[in-house]
Structures are given as C-alpha cells and as structure tokens.
Amino acid sequence: MKSAVIVFPASNCDRDAQTALKQLTGKDPHMVWHQDSALPDVDLVVLPGGFSYGDYLRCGAMASQSSVMKAVKAHAEKGGAVVGICNGFQVLTETHLLPGALMRNADLKFVCRPVKLTVEETQSAFTRKYSKGQQITVPVAHGEGNYFADEETLNRLEGENRVAFRYAEGDNPNGSARNIAGILNEKRNVLGLMPHPERVVDPLLGGEDGKALFQSLIETLS
Amino acid sequence: MTQITPELVKEHGLTEGEYARIKRLLNREPSFVELGIFSVMWSEHCSYKSTRFHLRKLPTKAPWVLQGPGENAGVIDIGDGDACIFKMESHNHPSFIEPYQGAATGVGGIMRDVFTMGARPIAMMNALRFGEPSHPKTRHLVEGVVRGIGGYGNCMGVPTVGGEVNFHRSYNGNILVNAMCVGLAKANNIFLSAAKGAGNPVVYIGSKTGRDGIHGATMASAEFDDASDEKRPTVQVGDPFTEKLLLEACLELMATDAIIAIQDMGAAGLTSSSAEMGDKGGSGIELDLDKVPQREANMTAYEMMLSESQERMLAVLKPGREAEAEKIFKKWELDFAVIGITTDTKRLVVKHKGKIEADMPITALSDEAPVLERPYERPAPKVDTTSFDKSKKLMDSLATIIGSPDMASRRWVWEQYDHTVMADTVQRPGGDAAVVRVHGTNKGLAISTDVTPRYCKADPFEGAKQAVAESYRNISAVGALPLAVTDNLNFGNPQKPQIMGEIVGAIDGIGEACRALDYPVIGGNCSLYNETNGEGILPTPAIGGVGLMKDVHRMATVALKREGDALLLIGETRGHLGQSIYLREVEGREDGGAPPVDLKVERKHGEFVRKLIEDGRVDTVHDCSDGGLLSALAEMALAGNIGVDVGVAGTTVDAIPFFFGEDQARYVLAVPAKEADKIEGELREAGIIHALIGKTIAEKVVRVEREGEVSIAALRKAHEGWFPTYMSAPHTN
Secondary structure (H helix, E strand, O other), X not given: OOEEEEEOOOEOOXXXXXXXHHHHHOOOOEEEXXXXXXXXXOOEEEEOOEOHHHHOOOOOOOHHHOHHHHHHHHHHHOOOXXXXXXHHHHHHHHXXXXXXXXXXXXXXXXXXXXXXXXXXXXXXXXXOOOOOOOEEEEEEEEOOOEEEOOHHHHHHHHHOOOEEEEEOOOOOOOOOHHHEEEXXXXXXXXXXEOOOHHHOOEXXXXXXXXXXXXXXXXXXXX | OOOOXXXXXXXXXXXXXHHHHHHHHHOOOOOHHHHHHHHHHOOXXXXXOOOXXXXXXXXXXXXXXXXXXXXXXXXXXXXXXXXXXXEEEEOHHHHHHOXXXXXXXXXXXXXXXXXXXXXXXXXXXXXXXXXXXXXXXXXXXXXXXXXXXHHHHHHHOOOEEEEEEEEOHHHOOOOEEEEEEEEEEEOOOOOOOOOOOOOOEEEEEEOOEOOOOOOHHHHOOOOEOOOHHHHHHHOOOOOHHHHHHHHHHHHHHHOOOOEEEEEEOOOOXXXXXXXXXXXXXXXXXXXXXXXXXXXXXXXXXXXXXXXXOOOEEEEEEOXXXXXXXXXXXXXOOOEEEEEEEEEOOOEEEEEEOXXXXXXXXXXXXXXXXXOOOOOOOOOOOOOOOOOOOOOOOHHHHHHHXXXXXXXXXXXXHHOOOOOOOOOOEEEOXXXXXXXXXXXXXXXXXXXEEEOOHHHHHHOHHHHHHHHHHHHHHHHHHHOOEEEEEEEEEEOOOOOOHHHHHHHHHHHHHHHHHHHHOOOOEEEEEEEOOOEEOOEEOOOEEEEEEEEEEOOOOOOOEOOOOOOOOEEEEEOOOOOOOOOOHHHHHHOOOOOOOOOOOOHHHHHHHHHHHHHHHHXXXXXXXXXXXXXXXXXXXHHHHHXXXXXXXXXXOOOOXXXXXXXXXXXXXXXXXXXXXHHHHHHHHHHHHHOOOEEEEEEEEOOOEEEEOOOEEEEHHHHXXXXXXXXXXHHHOOOOO
C-alpha cells in the first residue's frame, strides 16, 4: 500500500501518522505539502490531526480551501481511500466529502483521554480486520469533536451502515449525536473519525487497538 | 525630544543611584529610548540583580552537561549523539492579570527558549500554584491558566505530560505559573546566541511587532497592589499557530549551516535579544527599525524596542545566506527581514527614520548592570516538636487527605492537555515522573517538577534541599538516572531582609543537594516581587528535573499490578509530622519544622531502587512524600485498582505519624512475593533501613491492621471528586 500524509500549516499529528504507517507498511509515506496541487501515486491519503491554519475561522475550514484538497477530492472521487483523523475529520466535513459538522465539545473543554469505542461496521476498507461490535480503546484529543447532523442525515448514515465507530454508552467525551465517533461516505472509501488510531499501534503507548484500522487498509489496498 | 525627569526615571523602575550610574556609563543623559532600554535590561527580571551574586554558588557542571546557565536553555548529553535541552520559566505576574494569555504566552516563551537552540520540543510540564480554593478569584484563575496552557501547547502538538497544582492562601494575590519545556536535538547541532563577527546580517523572523507587552519585564519586577488589574494591556497575546510555523521554519533553517547565532525575543523583546547576542559574541549590533515588520502604524523606536509581541526571533546569519533563509520563512508564510548588521564597536545602535535613537555600549547593559548584595536575615528554622491528636481515626483521615485540594486527582487539569500527541508518551500524568521516549529509540526521558513550599517557609535551606531530593526520588522511582535540573525561584520582595534570607537559604539548599546528588543546575529563572499589598508568597523554588532511562521497557509505575505482591517500604520512618499534609488537612494546623533530608541516604536509596527497575526485577514503585506512607499506598491502590493490607510491624512509632509522617528518602515497592526475600537480603547487606509492611490483596480495599479499612471505590470518589466538583461550582465573582 502506497500512502500519503497531507501536511497543513500546524498539522501536528502528521509525524505520528507517518510513524504508524512506516511501522505497519514498512514504507515511508509521502509527506505532501498543502500548497501542492497534485498527489503522488498513492492508494491511501491521510489527513492528520492538528490545528490546521490555527483552527482560525472554523476547524478545518481554511484547510478545505487549500490547493491540495482539490487533488484529495479528485482522489476520493476516483474511489481512492481517504482517512481523516481528528482535525482531518473536520477538514473532510468542511470539504463536504463527509456530511455533518464537528462542533465544540458539549462541556466546552478540550479533552484528551482514552475512550471506549464500539466498531459498528466492518464492511469497509478501514474496518474489515475488526469484528462487528468489538470494543476497542483509542485516545481522543480535541476541543471540537461534537458530531452534528440533521435527523435525516443521521438516519441515513445509520440506515446505510455508515457509522463506523461509536463511543461506548456512557463514554461519549464530547456530546456527539448518537455517540458517533467515525463515519464513512456513501462510496465507503472515505472515513473520518475523531479518535486517534495512530496513537495506539504500540503496547507501550497504551494499546494496539488502532493497528487493525491500518491493517485493514493494507489488506484491501495492497 | 522627551525630557528625562526624575518622575520618568521612577516610572521606569530605576532608582536614583541606578540613574546616576547610567549617566556615568554614557557620559551624558540617556535619550528616552535609551532610558527604556536600560529600564528593561536592568530590571530584576532581565538582570537577576538581587540573585546573581548567590546563583554563582550553584553547581552547574558535570561531564554530561553540554551547556549550563547563561544561554536560552541548558543542554545535556543523553548518549548516541542525542542531546536534551530544557528549561523552566515563570509567567506569574501576567497570568494573574490575564490568566489565559499569561499562561499561554508562558508556554510559548519557554518553547522558543528550547527550539531557538535547535531542539524539537517533546514534552511540557507545569508547576502551578493558586490561592486558597475559597478565594473569589481562584476558580477563575485555575480555569483560565489551564485553558491557556492547553490552548497553546495542544496547538503546538507538544504533549503536556504533567506537573503540579497546589493551593495556598499565600498565593491569593500572586499565582505562580512555571512552565517547563524539554526538547531533543543532536549534540553536534546546538545553536547558541553569541553573535560573533562583524558585518553579518541581523535578521528578524516570525510575527510582526505590535504595541503589546511594552514593559512586561518591568511589571514582572514590581509588586502588585489593588490597581494591578489596570496592567492588563502589558500582557502579551499569544498565537500558537504562528509559533508552530516558527518552530518548523527554524528547524528547517537549522538543518542548513546558515546561522551564526539565534535567540528568541522574550522579555524585553528586540532590546534584550540584540543586547544579549552582541554581548555574548563580543560584537556590536546596529539596528534599523524602519525595516522591522510592524503590525501597527506609527510605532516609535521606544515602542518597537520594548514591545514584547510574541512569536519572534532574532538571528545572525552568515553573509550571503539571506536569500536561502528568506525562502524557508516565505514557505512558512512568516515575516523575514534583514534589520541590521553586526559591527566591531561593541555598541548597540538603534536607528529610526534617519535618526539615531540609541547608541550605547552593550556592556553597560550586561556586565555593568547592577549586582546587588542585598542584606539578608536567615530565619531560624522551625524545630519540629509537633504533637498530634491521638483520637483521630486513621482511615477517616486517609479519606480526608486523599480528597483534599492538594492531594486530589488532577485529572480535571491534565485531560485538558494533549498528553499523548507525538506518540512517545510512555508514562502519562499521574505518576511520580512522566516519561517520554526518545523518538525512534528505546531510551526515555523522565521529567518531574517538585517543591514543597510549606517546608521552604519553615526552613528555606532544608526545604530547598527537599525539593531537589524529591525530584531525584521521583526520577529514580520510574527507573531513570537523574541528570540535571532547571530551577524556577519564586519569592517575594528581595528588598526585605527576611525574604532575601529565604532566597539565599533556598539557593544554598539547592546547591548542597545538587552537589551531593550529582544533579547540576543547567538553567533557570527567578521571579521575585511576588507580593500583593505587602504579603509575600510562600518561598517556592520549583525544581524541574530530567533523567535518562536506558530502556523504556524497564520502567516502574505507581499502579499496583498483581495480587499477592509484597509491599516493601524502603527508608526510615520516624514519623515526622511537622509541616505535613496530615496536620494541615486533619488538624487544621500549619505547624512544625520541615523534614530533614539526608542526601547520602537519598542517593543510596535512589540508586538501589533504580537498579532493581533497570534489572527488570521491580515494576511498581511510588515515592513517599506529601501525605506520607498511607497516602502513597492509597494512590498505588487507586491507580491499579488492587487492594492492600498493611500493618506497622516492628516499629515503636504510633500509627498516625507512621502512616502520615513525611520522612524523606522513602519509597514503597510492590514486589512479586518470590523476589521479596531476596531483595530484603540485598537491602540488609546494603545497610538500608526497610520494612515489609504488607501485601496486595484481591479485595478492593485499603486495610490497616487494627485500624480498619476503606474501599477503593470510596477513596476514588473522594480523590476524583474534588477537582470537578470545585470547578463546576458557580463563579463567585
């Protein structure tokens, strides 16, 4: 699997994504600068966590207008895989590659802690190595992860099995609608999620529950 | 031309004597701009005039110290060509006036100190001290400071991995915000601030200059009164986004060999950065302020020289490398301007709109800055003759202590800090020391901040020794070798002989402990005048320690891990209740003397425990400090959710002082039963006082023979409950 990590100004989980991809694929991902207008030939694009453009205006709003995002959109439209983690998820909703929006956490505070997630959907390139209903623990670290969409959209997401991850009952850190932690697009080649799977690929760092996400991609895309 | 009047001199925080000295050094009256420059450079904050004489006594050298005090931060060798760069610095005064921005810019400032030397920051710590919880301002200050630290550090993508939060009424009018940054560099690629050579371009990089923070250093060198809220305009405003770009751009430039010297613009901005670079390089600097990128129109030379706008750096490049550097800064969309040149005159010359606004010998600002040997009185240390109320129930007291403001879980605080970004945090907040892995290796850096101000009040010398000893212990307790410290000396008004006595006593105590423990001081910061309406803070010499762990796979944590482990107490328990948390929280008394620290014993115990961890024989260790033995055991039970059953076997000390006394040099270990005998044998052989005090058990309780038990669930409720309950109460002002 060939991969690329997009680097926006003030992305700050770009190196973490790079390290995890290198560890699991054995290959260095391409690090692609936000001002580039073309992507290298890759199977997977990662939009990493961070504070792109300082979160000014709205989280992800300015990144969605950057020149590299035109290329990412084109990649997604051709069926290429895209995963947006944390700020990357915010960029995906701002780009309308995914529906809904990420609002400020319900208690208005930044939150960094491990959360329990349920894997809701295994029929995707991102989640096939998990089992349906599996409970995993993955850290979150965000101030704006409160997923919101109108009822119709939420019903549609659920009806089409596009909710990939849900916060376990009682462990919703941000007030997200229907405990949603991660969703797929209609074609199931774009995933956005607030938790950080790239931070749990090493038992020393508190677990390996993020590994299966990358392994699913490797199995599908290699 | 502004007339220099005695009032103007006074407004600039300069004494008559200092002004006379300025005139002597210049052989004339200073210009208004020069007066401003002297004012900040000779301020306590920049010149260390009250402490410099005493700070010279600190040990600063060791074979592994690559750079001691005097640069932006200290540097130690951590093997394999890697270097660790770190420093702690206060941002107390601004944080009290405007907690969010004060704390945020404190974080930004200390990060710049570290990355200006060529390091990528890899961990942040904070030592925070607030007034008593019932004070009307406290909640607001805690909320703002924590949000400010998170707001800046989280955006930078540097994990904030721990620190301290304490409450005491002496901080009601002067909170302490001490931020520590630890960075990683290559030992052969460290950048210093000496602007050597003449004819080299002086370049300005980062954010534009505005009118914010003018005279911040002078504010930080004065006491507060009731009108201090009016000083809000002197607090700078932080922009972590720009700082993140500045970090990446600087590291990119540092990968070339274009830089001769580089320094961040911190307190006193353009003034101190240019003067210090010229001073260290033995050169002169000529600045053309027309070239300075400006955010506001019609700024005067005075304003530009004294602005403390954030996220700016000054660098001296090799001639001809300007275009290459500019390209990097343009890529990161930052300002870049050649604003001056180095000279061989050893003078700082400031030009603006065709006029020379300042022309002064640089040594007048540095070497010639006043060094004061202020009179001091060493207070007689309080003697510990503490009696205690024998009727108090031990287990009730434990619940009280574990849920008290100073002992309750700080989860509410550190969950607002991203502590796992960079994916190298192998020991998270809540343990004795935080540990971050050196990226791409199995090495780890252990970091801890420590000081017990109530001990320092009772006995500045022993208290400061204790701060260093506890740092050494916390680093050892996770399995790392303590290598060096940074000190952040927070005190009241040094013009009072008693306060000066506290300062001198504390510096002497730090010196003695650091020498005995081979734990040199490689940098630090002084924050004086922490007084409001004449009331000073508790003396608070915070120690930030860093240690090296050879293999992060061999690390101890406080959490109990198995049932049936033997609980082994290392160190002697005499039951020292003076200045203990117990007396304060249970009996409502702040009484007695500080616990004495035997540095030889500290070292011996630390070495023994570290070896057990390094050899992979022990994985569960907690140092015994605030709250004594029973609090340590309860914290271990809470962290691992495993019960303990202990007794006072073989001691003549009463249960209350035995379990709550704060004797030093003690560790609690949970060791697999089959190892216990062997380790005890080794302890006997080494002549180390120890006791087997009990074991870990299946039941989720903390049980003390003959005293009763309390459930872990009840302790957890008290321990986890205090902070969120306190912070969610309605604001009182």
